[in-house]
Amino acid sequence: MRTLYHWPLDPQSRQARLAMGEKKLRVKLIPIDPWSVDEKFLGIAAEGLPPVLVEVIPGGKITIAGARAICEYAEDHGGKQSLLPGNAGHRAEARRICSWFDGKFQDEVNAYILHERLEKTLTGGGAPDPQTLREGREHLQFHLEYINWLLKDRDWLAGHDFSLADIAAGANISCLDYLGEIPWKNWPKVKEWYQKLKSKPSFRPLLKDHLPGLIPPRYYADLDF
Amino acid sequence: MRTLYHWPLDPQSRQARLAMGEKKLRVKLIPIDPWSVDEKFLGIAAEGLPPVLVEVIPGGKITIAGARAICEYAEDHGGKQSLLPGNAGHRAEARRICSWFDGKFQDEVNAYILHERLEKTLTGGGAPDPQTLREGREHLQFHLEYINWLLKDRDWLAGHDFSLADIAAGANISCLDYLGEIPWKNWPKVKEWYQKLKSKPSFRPLLKDHLPGLIPPRYYADLDF
Numbered sequence: 408m409r410t411l412y413h414w415p416l417d418p419q420s421r422q423a424r425l426a427m428g429e430k431k432l433r434v435k436l437i438p439i440d441p442w443s444v445d446e447k448f449l450g451i452a453a454e455g456l457p458p459v460l461v462e463v464i465p466g467g468k469i470t471i472a473g474a475r476a477i478c479e480y481a482e483d484h485g486g487k488q489s490l491l492p493g494n495a496g497h498r499a500e501a502r503r504i505c506s507w508f509d510g511k512f513q514d515e516v517n518a519y520i521l522h523e524r525l526e527k528t529l530t531g532g533g534a535p536d537p538q539t540l541r542e543g544r545e546h547l548q549f550h551l552e553y554i555n556w557l558l559k560d561r562d563w564l565a566g567h568d569f570s571l572a573d574i575a576a577g578a579n580i581s582c583l584d585y586l587g588e589i590p591w592k593n594w595p596k597v598k599e600w601y602q603k604l605k606s607k608p609s610f611r612p613l614l615k616d617h618l619p620g621l622i623p624p625r626y627y628a629d630l631d632f
Numbered sequence: 633m634r635t636l637y638h639w640p641l642d643p644q645s646r647q648a649r650l651a652m653g654e655k656k657l658r659v660k661l662i663p664i665d666p667w668s669v670d671e672k673f674l675g676i677a678a679e680g681l682p683p684v685l686v687e688v689i690p691g692g693k694i695t696i697a698g699a700r701a702i703c704e705y706a707e708d709h710g711g712k713q714s715l716l717p718g719n720a721g722h723r724a725e726a727r728r729i730c731s732w733f734d735g736k737f738q739d740e741v742n743a744y745i746l747h748e749r750l751e752k753t754l755t756g757g758g759a760p761d762p763q764t765l766r767e768g769r770e771h772l773q774f775h776l777e778y779i780n781w782l783l784k785d786r787d788w789l790a791g792h793d794f795s796l797a798d799i800a801a802g803a804n805i806s807c808l809d810y811l812g813e814i815p816w817k818n819w820p821k822v823k824e825w826y827q828k829l830k831s832k833p834s835f836r837p838l839l840k841d842h843l844p845g846l847i848p849p850r851y852y853a854d855l856d857f
Contacts, residue, residue, distance in 0.1 A: 453778065454736065462721075469721040473731030475700065480724040496687075496694040499705040506698030509734075511679065553678065 409434040411477075412448065412459040414441050415616040416525060416585060418508075418517060421578035422474035423458035426481040426571065428609025429488050434460070442530045474578075475509065478571050490571045501565035504557075504572035508579050512550055517579065519543025524586050528621070547583070551594050558596045577604045581613055587624040591632065598632075606630050634659040636702075637673065637684040639666050640841040641750055641810060643733075643742060646803035647699035648683035651706040651796065653834030654713050659685070667755045699803075700734065703796050715796045726790035729782075729797035733804050737775055742804065744768025749811050753846070772808070776819050783821050802829045806838055812849040816857065823857075831855050 411427065411434040413420035427434050439448055439457045452459040454472040460480070462469045471477050482490045491498045520543040523535035554576060557564050565572040580601060583589055591598045604610055614628040626632035636652065636659040638645035652659050664673055664682045677684040679697040685705070687694045696702050707715045716723045745768040748760035779801060782789050790797040805826060808814055816823045829835055839853040851857035 454732065464721065469724060470728075471724045472728050473735065475731050475734075476724050476727035479727050480720060483720040483723060495705060495708040496689065498708060499694060499696040499701050502701035502704050503695075503697050506700050507679065509700075510698065 408463045410437055410461045411435070412437050412439045412451070412461075413457045414439055415613075415618060416521075416582050416621075417441060417457055418513070418521075418579040418582050419456075419474040420458040421581060421613055422574050423460065423477040423481075424613065425574045425578055425609050426478040426490060427460075428612070429490060429569075429574070429607070430481045430484055430486055431488070432481060432484060442526060474575075475505065478505075478574065482571065490569075490574065492566060492568055492570060497566050501570040501572040504564050505575040508575040512579055515546040516543055516550055516583070519546065520583060520586070520588055524588075525621075544588070547588065551589070551597055554597050554600070555594055558600055563600070573600075573604060577601065577610070581610075585616070585621075585623040585627055587627075591626075602630065602632070633688045635662055635686045636660070637662050637664045637676070637686075638682045639664055640838075640843060641746075641807050641846075642666060642682055643738070643746075643804040643807050644681075644699040645683040646806060646838055647799050648685060648702040648706075649838065650799045650803060650834050651703040651715060652685075653837070654715060654794075654799070654832070655706045655709055655711050656713070657706060657709060667751060699800075700730065703730075703799065707796065714793075715799065717791060717793055717795060722791050726795040726797040729789050730800040733800040737804055740771040741768055741775055741808070744771065745811070745813055746807060749813075750846075769813070772813065776814070776822055779822050779825070780819055783825055788825070798825075798829060802826065802835070806835075810841070810846075810848040810852055812852075816851075827855065827857070 409427075409432065411420075411423055413424060413436055415438065424436070439445065439459075441456055444455070448459075449455050451461065452470055452472045456472075458472070458474055458477055460471045460477045462471075471480055478490070491501055519539050523540050523543070527533055527535055554564070561567070563569045563573050564576055580589060605614065617623070634652075634657060636645075636648055638649060638661055640663065649661070664670065664684075666681055669680070673684075674680050676686065677695055677697045681697075683697070683699055683702055685696045685702045687696075696705055703715065716726055744764050748765050748768070752758055752760055779789070786792070788794045788798050789801055805814060830839065842848070
């Protein structure tokens with residue numbers, strides 16, 4: 408039995424859900440509010456933040472916190488669908504892109520846009536600050552340009568094959584898309600990549616996410632947007 | 633030929649150096665100032681921050697940015713010394729601890745202490761703010777307590793064997809130790825683990841680091857401190 412503690416619009420949680428979905432590993436999802444202290448959840452994982460995967464195994468259980476560790480764990484399960492390329496150099500490229508999104512994109516985009524539009528709204532922190540939002544959107548342009556550049560001669564972000572890099576990028580982009588923050592018409596190549604991603608069965612559950620009081624634009628769940 | 637762009641007191645760069653050292657992969661080290669814009673370095677890696685590993689291979693080169701991707705790449709090289717346990721659950725535990733240091737420790741300790749004592753000092757940002765330092769040191773206590781707790785029934789952080797988890801933790805702790813920030817006498821179990829780490833040949837080059845104008849305490853390089 409596997410349980411994934413997650414928060415629907417957390418890019419890290421979405422990475423974990425996508426990786427589990429791609430590897431066809433069934434999980435029970437339990438939502439966790441990342442902004443309130445939940446003693447029971449802290450008892451499960453000292454990290455105190457989703458995503459956390461708990462897997463019951465004979466004689467005990469495995470607790471894994473963080474998208475990076477959960478995604479690599481999912482990949483370690485083997486199976487038909489591989490989430491990392493066979494070649495060490497290409498694997499490194501996929502992992503480099505994952506680090507880009509976990510670090511740079513998180514600090515330069517999410518910490519501005521998601522913080523202002525989700526955390527502040529949902530925790531009663533007041534209205535989003537327009538200047539911070541503007542800066543976050545400027546950074547987002549740079550990152551979309553970077554994704555666009557990567558896709559110039561590639562089918563997927565890290566090369567010929569779908570990989571954890573697409574999961575990392577897709578999870579982040581999808582949260583911003585839920586908020587209508589991606590100017591798709593300026594980025595046809597990025598849109599084409601995201602369309603392929605959206606049409607994957609692992610992506611479907613994410614498109615059905617609905618947060619009370621926070622309605623996504625209609626095209627959010629459309630495969631042909 | 634392998635080149636590692638690094639900054640001596642950057643925990644991420646130190647993780648990369650330790651992993652390359654453990655795997656006996658020879659690298660040429662080139663120091664990069666993380667706080668100034670270096671157009672040539674930006675041309676090598678859009679991340680713009682160390683660590684970046686460049687490996688020349690037949691017909692091209694591989695460029696890998698970020699400690700996580702570089703460490704996994706080093707591990708992918710095989711060899712006698714493995715940096716990840718054989719069992720998938722234990723591998724997940726090692727990677728979970730790496731994420732702890734890359735994320736939580738970075739945000740709660742380094743962003744306070746290293747930012748105040750290194751970045752501000754070296755970039756002319758003024759004197760460290762005592763209140764921020766105090767908060768960082770409080771968080772550090774919590775993290776030392778956590779390391780201490782992990783070591784209760786373990787030889788190394790992720791279990792019986794030395795792994796990337798020890799590299800992640802050791803790289804972070806060693807930067808703070810250079811600044812005399814670790815109150816060793818309160819944490820004998822953590823000290824014992826760190827002593828084992830320090831005596832590894834891969835650790836030696838780190839103990840020889842000296843930043844102009846920033847002299848480490850004498851015990852920093854002592855194996856028996």
